[in-house]
Amino acid sequence: MxxxxxxxxxxxxxxxxxxxxxxxxxxxxxxxxxxxxxxxxxxxxxxxxxxxxxxxxxxxxxxxxxxxxxxxxxxxxxxxxxxxxxxxxxxxxxxxxxxxxxxxxxxxxxxxxxxxxxxxxxxxxxxxxxxxxxxxxxxxNRLVVVEAAIAIVSLGVAGCVSAVVIRRRLRPLDRVAATAVEVSRVPLDRGEVAGLTRVPEHDTDPATEPGQVGAALNRMIDHVESSLAERQRGEVRMRRFLADASHELRTPLASIAGYAELMSGGEVVKGLEPDQAWLRVSAQSARMTGLVEDLLLLARLDEGRPLRSAPVNLATLVAEAVWDARAAGADHDWQLSLRLDGPSTPATVVGDAERLHQVVASLLANARVHTPAGTRITVVVEATDTHRVIRVRDDGPGIPPALLPTVFERFTRADASRSRGGPDRDGGGSGLGLAIATAITQAHGGRIDVRSEPGRTEFTVTLPTAGSPSSFRSHKR
Structure with a gap:
């Protein structure tokens, strides 16, 4: 001017x-x-x-x-x-x-x-x-001097006003920086991490640039806190898993060591023949072998190792599994139902037939073992344009509500419920059957759910169709 x-x-x-x-x-x-x-x-x-x-x-x-x-x-x-x-x-x-x-x-x-x-x-x-x-x-010349003086004074006043305004507008950034410094001092590498400091709500206004920075920092802190909490939960699960696995392996090892010591010392236990001792040793060895194989399978699935991929007809696979379960549990009432949207909709998925058979067999064994004789077990195969569904339903006593949230976790047992006594015939009662079924289902891009109440328990396995983009993806945790 x-x-x-x-x-x-x-x-x-x-x-x-x-x-x-x-x-x-x-x-x-x-x-x-x-x-x-x-x-x-x-x-x-x-x-x-x-x-x-x-x-x-x-x-x-x-x-x-x-x-x-x-x-x-x-x-x-x-x-x-x-x-x-x-x-x-x-x-x-x-x-x-x-x-x-x-x-x-x-x-x-x-x-x-x-x-x-x-x-x-x-x-x-x-x-x-x-x-x-x-x-x-x-x-x-006088005009130049006057205008220069006015310009210098005006710029000085404008600079002071701008400095005051900018300092006031940047105060939220100072508080955001202070929050970041406080969070950086928290020891995140050990112990339980919870309640991290957040940027105050009045400093997270999305209509201002400092508010956007504050909101972004809060989102990052939320993500860090949730990730650390999930890591801690994973560490707790891992410690519990190792403790349960050690306990499960120690039991058959103790039995094998005891029988081996008796036989090596030539002692004869009343009512126990040498052949019977060998049978007991073989049974405990088989139990331990099965447990180790289950643990190795879970480890491979956790690592995301690919399974075999081929078209699998679920109707045939489920029918064979039901036939095998009927032979093992003739005292139950077995029902099989096939529901298709039309004759041109086959119940086919792409995956590992052996592992999918293991999922169905595990669900059928779970229903057979944990329900009394005479219980009706209904298996339904449904086929739609987007999904293939397997439902295993029984009219037994149901799963206790306290156990329901952890029923798919490893080494979860229902010894006090849905049990009629006797040996667990799906693998030694290690509590890995449903965990393995869940891991295999997720490795095929599907999910497994359960709903239970007295008189009705239903496990649902949902798998994508053979042409679905989510079909048969690697399972990673």
Whole structure:
């Protein structure tokens, strides 16, 4: 604004000065026409109204009409006391080269300063007139000083106001930084991590940039806290898993060691023949082998190792599993139902037939072992355009509500419920059957659910169709 003001004011003042210079030249030429002096007469400068510093000059002419000017023959200036003073040769030399064509010129005259000059001829006597530019330059210089002072003060005030406003607007960022520093001091590598400091709610306004930063930091802290909590839960599960696995392996090992010690010492236990001891050792070895194989299978599934992939007809697979379960549990009422949307919708998935058979067999064994004789067990295979569903439903006593949330976890047992006593015939009662079924189902891109109440327990296995994008993906935890 200051530069624009100075530029416009300078242009206005110079324009006004140029008009006054042109008017002075015209007036000088008119004054010469009324005078009868010789060619060097500049007496018109004595006329009233001539300002101090006015300069006038006459040219020598080259034709009879006096229309062409060649050189200056007389030049005077009005002094501050109103008198006329003749210009020196050096001062006249500064006026050389100005032609009587009415154009405006700026020249610096020694001893007088900078002048704005013009020369006119035309039909009259050629004459040169000029006015000093000192007043204009002084006014412009004062304007520059004033505008500079105003600009400096304005910029200083604006800078102070901006600094105050910016500091106030950035205070939320200071609080966000303080929150980040406080969180960074929390030992996240050990112990239970909960209740991490959050950015205050009034500093998370999404309409402001600091608020967006605060909200993003809160989301990151939430993610870190949830990840650490999940890691701690995983560590707890791992410790419990190792403890349960050690306990399960210790039992058959203790039995094997005891029988081996008795047989190696030649001792005979009353009512126990040597062949029976060997049978007991073999049974415990088989139990331990099965447990180890189950643990290895879970480890492979946790690592995301790919299973075999081939088209599998669930109707055939489930029918064979039900037939095997009926042979093992003839005292139960077995029912099989096949439900398809249409004859062109086969119950086919892509996956590992052996592992899928293991899932169905585990669910059937679970229903058989944990329900009393005479219980009806219904197996349903459903096929839709997007999913294949296997339902295993029984009308037994149901799963206790306290056990239901952990029924798919490893080493979970239902010894006190849904049990009719007797040996667990799905693998030694290690509590890994449903965990393995869940891992296999997830490895095939599906899910397994359970709903239970007294008189109705239903396990549901949902698998994607053979052409679904989610079909048969690697299972990773």
């Amino acid at each position: 200051a530069l624009a003001t100075v530029y416009v004011q300078r242009a206005y003042l110079l324009g006004d000065l140029d008009q006054r210079v042109t008017y002075a030249a015209n007036r000088s030429q008119g004054g010469l026409q009324r005078r009868t002096g010789d060619a060097t007469d500049l007496g018109f400068l004595n006329e009233r109204g001539q300002p101090a510093g006015t300069l006038a000059a006459r040219f020598a002419t080259t034709d009879a009409d006096g229309g062409s000017a060649s050189e200056i023959i007389a030049a005077e200036v009005v002094t501050a006391d109103g008198r006329q003073r003749t210009l020196t040769a050096a001062q006249r030399a500064a006026l050389a080269g100005i032609t009587a064509d009415g154009s405006l010129h700026t020249r610096t005259i020694p001893g007088l300063g900078t002048y704005r000059l013009t020369a006119i001829g035309g039909d009259g006597v050629p004459v040169l007139a000029g006015l000093p530019m000192g007043n204009v330059q002084r006014m412009i």
